Amino acid sequence: MTDSENRSDDNRGEAPALPAFDLKNQPSVPFDGRFLSPGNLAESPNPRMSLLDAVHTRRTSRAYADRPVDRATLEWLVGNAMHAPTACNEQQWKIIQIDDADVIEDLYERGSAAFLQGVRQCVLVCYNRDSDNRAWADGVQSGAAFVTLFQLLAHSIGIGSCWICHLPNKSELRRLFDIHRAYEPVALVSYGYYRNKVKTHPRKHEPGRVIMESRFRAEGLVFSGTRRVLWRTIGRYLYYKIPPFLRRRLRPYTTPFEKKFYYETFD
Numbered sequence: 001m002t003d004s005e006n007r008s009d010d011n012r013g014e015a016p017a018l019p020a021f022d023l024k025n026q027p028s029v030p031f032d033g034r035f036l037s038p039g040n041l042a043e044s045p046n047p048r049m050s051l052l053d054a055v056h057t058r059r060t061s062r063a064y065a066d067r068p069v070d071r072a073t074l075e076w077l078v079g080n081a082m083h084a085p086t087a088c089n090e091q092q093w094k095i096i097q098i099d100d101a102d103v104i105e106d107l108y109e110r111g112s113a114a115f116l117q118g119v120r121q122c123v124l125v126c127y128n129r130d131s132d133n134r135a136w137a138d139g140v141q142s143g144a145a146f147v148t149l150f151q152l153l154a155h156s157i158g159i160g161s162c163w164i165c166h167l168p169n170k171s172e173l174r175r176l177f178d179i180h181r182a183y184e185p186v187a188l189v190s191y192g193y194y195r196n197k198v199k200t201h202p203r204k205h206e207p208g209r210v211i212m213e214s215r216f217r218a219e220g221l222v223f224s225g226t227r228r229v230l231w232r233t234i235g236r237y238l239y240y241k242i243p244p245f246l247r248r249r250l251r252p253y254t255t256p257f258e259k260k261f262y263y264e265t266f267d
């Protein structure tokens with residue numbers, strides 16, 4: 001049998017119908033049409049919830065209950081999130097647990113995301129950067145895969161989280177946390193038991209418009225924000241060049257300029 005005959009054999013038969021997802025009728029998290037109330041998961045963790053329920057009911061949370069997440073729970077999260085794929089299966093994460101209020105306040109004052117002021121617990125996800133494929137930033141991608149799983153797993157047991165890249169320069173973080181030169185900080189993740197409702201975000205694009213056949217098709221793309229992004233990039237670069245002692249003083253004045261995700265609008 002030729003290769004092409006083999007291939008057509010594999011393709012014979014209908015693909016099984018996949019379930020449509022309906023937020024209103026999923027059993028995992030109460031939903032009032034606009035907000036999800038995942039607090040029930042903090043009371044009754046449900047890590048066996050369906051994958052679709054987890055994907056659709058997880059939303060970023062930036063405010064958390066006072067009850068701290070204990071070490072055993074963090075180890076459960078990290079242990080399961082370590083099933084994320086990694087480049088060459090290297091599995092080279094290092095996770096810095098941060099629950100010292102002074103350290104979190106210091107991060108805020110140095111110009112990290114303003115909501116950190118109300119946060120008690122974070123992890124700084126680092127990944128080994130000794131790669132021969134740095135052009136593809138495969139260490140960063142491996143770290144990002146971990147964060148995605150970490151957030152989903154956390155959600156399933158009632159822990160909300162936020163992926164944070166609004167941070168001082170990596171060199172500054174390296175000094176602050178004594179990060180070994182072979183490792184790269186990938187992202188900070190704040191977490192804590194859900195306190196509030198979380199807002200649903202409609203998807204901005206239809207999958208049919210996201211998938212392109214065989215090559216990139218640029219027709220119809222709109223780049224309205226390019227100039228604004230350029231100015232923000234320059235502003236950001238200069239801001240984080242300011243020595244930390246001065247940045248600390250400026251912090252109350254810089255918060256209004258911070259990009260807020262809280263009130264996202266949709267096209």
Ligand SMILES: Cc1cc2nc3c(=O)[nH]c(=O)nc-3n(C[C@H](O)[C@H](O)[C@H](O)COP(=O)(O)O)c2cc1C
Pocket residue numbers: 058059060061062113162163164165166167201261264
């Ligand atoms: C790479 C990355 C960086 C992010 N950085 C921040 C951040 O610095 N501050 C913040 O409030 N949210 C941050 N977020 C969270 C996004 O704002 C959030 O995922 C987005 O608004 C969509 O909301 P959802 O997670 O509820 O779907 C980041 C997310 C990603 C993936």
